[in-house]
Amino acid sequence: MEKRELTCIGCPMGCQITVELDGKEVKSVQGNSCAIGDKYARNEVVNPERTVTSTVVVLKGDKTRVSVKTKNNIPKSKIFDCMKEIDAVRIEAPVKIGDVIIENVCNTGVDVVATRNIELCEATK
Amino acid sequence: MKAYDIVVIGGGPAGLAAAVSARKSGVKDILVLERDKELGGILNQCIHNGFGLHTFKEELTGPEYAYRFMEQLYEEKIPYKLNTMVMDISKDKIVTAMNREDGVFQIKAKAIILAMGCRERPKGALNIPGYRPAGIYSAGTAQRLVNIEGYMPGKEIVILGSGDIGLIMARRMTLEGAKVKVVAELMPYSGGLKRNIVQCLDDFNIPLKLSHTVVDIEGKERVEAVTIAKVDKTGKPIKGTEERYTCDTLLLSCGLIPENELSRNAGVEMNLVTNGPKVNESLETNIEGIFACGNVLHVHDLVDYVSEEAKKAGESAAKYVKDEQVESDESKTIEIVATDGVRYTVPSTLNVDRMEDMLTVRFRVGAVYKGKYVSVYLDGERIMHNKKKIMAPGEMEQVILIKNKLKEQDNLKTITVKIEEN
Numbered sequence: 001m002e003k004r005e006l007t008c009i010g011c012p013m014g015c016q017i018t019v020e021l022d023g024k025e026v027k028s029v030q031g032n033s034c035a036i037g038d039k040y041a042r043n044e045v046v047n048p049e050r051t052v053t054s055t056v057v058v059l060k061g062d063k064t065r066v067s068v069k070t071k072n073n074i075p076k077s078k079i080f081d082c083m084k085e086i087d088a089v090r091i092e093a094p095v096k097i098g099d100v101i102i103e104n105v106c107n108t109g110v111d112v113v114a115t116r117n118i119e120l121c122e123a124t125k
Numbered sequence: 126m127k128a129y130d131i132v133v134i135g136g137g138p139a140g141l142a143a144a145v146s147a148r149k150s151g152v153k154d155i156l157v158l159e160r161d162k163e164l165g166g167i168l169n170q171c172i173h174n175g176f177g178l179h180t181f182k183e184e185l186t187g188p189e190y191a192y193r194f195m196e197q198l199y200e201e202k203i204p205y206k207l208n209t210m211v212m213d214i215s216k217d218k219i220v221t222a223m224n225r226e227d228g229v230f231q232i233k234a235k236a237i238i239l240a241m242g243c244r245e246r247p248k249g250a251l252n253i254p255g256y257r258p259a260g261i262y263s264a265g266t267a268q269r270l271v272n273i274e275g276y277m278p279g280k281e282i283v284i285l286g287s288g289d290i291g292l293i294m295a296r297r298m299t300l301e302g303a304k305v306k307v308v309a310e311l312m313p314y315s316g317g318l319k320r321n322i323v324q325c326l327d328d329f330n331i332p333l334k335l336s337h338t339v340v341d342i343e344g345k346e347r348v349e350a351v352t353i354a355k356v357d358k359t360g361k362p363i364k365g366t367e368e369r370y371t372c373d374t375l376l377l378s379c380g381l382i383p384e385n386e387l388s389r390n391a392g393v394e395m396n397l398v399t400n401g402p403k404v405n406e407s408l409e410t411n412i413e414g415i416f417a418c419g420n421v422l423h424v425h426d427l428v429d430y431v432s433e434e435a436k437k438a439g440e441s442a443a444k445y446v447k448d449e450q451v452e453s454d455e456s457k458t459i460e461i462v463a464t465d466g467v468r469y470t471v472p473s474t475l476n477v478d479r480m481e482d483m484l485t486v487r488f489r490v491g492a493v494y495k496g497k498y499v500s501v502y503l504d505g506e507r508i509m510h511n512k513k514k515i516m517a518p519g520e521m522e523q524v525i526l527i528k529n530k531l532k533e534q535d536n537l538k539t540i541t542v543k544i545e546e547n
Contacts (some may be wrong), residue, residue, distance in 0.1 A: 116189070
């Protein structure tokens with residue numbers, strides 16, 4: 001039986017969690033204070049996931065970059081591939097919060113969406 | 126002179142939430158003054174997620190969180206002025222400000238809500254030995270360059286200080302292709318949230334060296350190398366422990382300081398621990414009708430708590446304007462004393478007649494405490510004794526005081542909040 005010590009990233013409390021593992025099977029989760037912690041721990045030991053946030057270049061906007069995020073978590077191993085796709089994208093203003101910027105990034109089934117509004121630049125109106 | 130019921134100084138998370146809550150409490154005549162060209166404050170550059178779990182029960186990025194409050198401000202049609210710098214606040218609540226359209230102008234306010242936020246501790250305040258070449262930035266400046274302007278400050282990075290912005294930037298620079306070589310922290314514990322150490326450093330194998338500081342910066346035009354060394358208990362570097370890192374950039378994440386020049390000029394009394402105003406249960410300063418909330422009051426760990434506090438400041442200011450506030454009475458003022466590991470409390474005084482049914486008292490501890498108790502005493506009597514798994518200086522703690530319990534205590538003079546072994 002393998003024991004893994006984790007710090008939960010589900011919320012700012014940062015609970016110390018102990019997971020007992022038998023191969024790939026989770027035997028027990030201890031130390032979490034809520035259901036988020038339980039879920040995080042079970043996921044983290046077999047298939048760790050993260051939300052990726054970055055920015056994308058905007059053309060003709062009142063700002064030059066729009067902030068974006070993966071709408072859900074993606075596998076940790078795909079973070080840098082995801083960044084490559086994000087860096088390659090150019091989009092045109094206007095942009096609204098929630099607009100899909102990249103569909104199904106790196107075949108994860110997760111979209112990259114805008115997290116702020118960008119208006120058309122005055123000069124191009 | 127133009128007059129307003131409430132003038133809010135600052136259009137960041139605190140100012141927005143305070144303005145909206147004052148309006149919802151029935152005050153029509155509100156004006157928000159913002160120095161930047163847009164509302165939302167520092168949240169605009171905090172593009173990472175993790176905001177809003179308490180307030181909205183979902184994880185938002187900084188810009189999304191700010192927009193939730195901006196939307197409310199627009200819905201309530203609360204007027205605001207951007208690109209507007211407040212120059213002075215006087216004791217009788219005259220606000221002097223300037224911008225390009227109006228020039229210099231004055232506003233008479235019935236109540237003022239201070240929501241100016243905080244600033245990073247700058248290089249000059251840190252006494253780092255070595256040269257002063259290009260390539261030294263505060264972590265927040267680097268964050269603005271990368272996330273708003275779209276520039277990378279450097280390729281090989283050393284970070285001094287493990288505050289949250291430093292940790293977040295370690296990840297951000299790594300994602301954008303830089304190599305973050307080390308994060309050095311003077312204290313024996315991190316100043317940031319645990320989750321950020323995991324997802325910003327551990328995820329990318331970035332070493333965090335506690336009890337370390339920068340002892341030399343090399344390079345005349347541009348940073349070429351940074352040397353760090355271990356420090357002893359008094360914070361003095363230990364000879365022989367130096368490690369040299371070649372790099373082109375040094376980021377500083379060494380604490381935040383509430384921005385209170387305006388408050389001081391107005392004669393607002395300061396708390397020497399928080400560097401923010403001293404406030405009572407209504408978040409009112411020593412000057413009647415001047416309230417404070419958010420990072421200008423004390424540096425918060427989570428924006429959710431800023432919003433919560435700002436809401437209360439807005440409600441208090443509304444009560445004051447509508448003349449519904451219970452008269453203040455010096456003889457009924459109860460001191461809240463922070464001692465034995467509790468560095469400060471906000472608020473630091475209260476009047477039982479003026480408080481709501483429940484009052485949240487926020488504080489920070491001065492060291493890492495494991496398995497210790499947070500205790501509250503009413504004069505000599507202990508009324509609260511809560512065991513906490515872990516408390517750290519990087520995270521805010523709170524206790525909730527119940528009005529009825531305080532009322533039961535005859536002639537209550539002092540409330541003490543402290544850490545106890547058992």
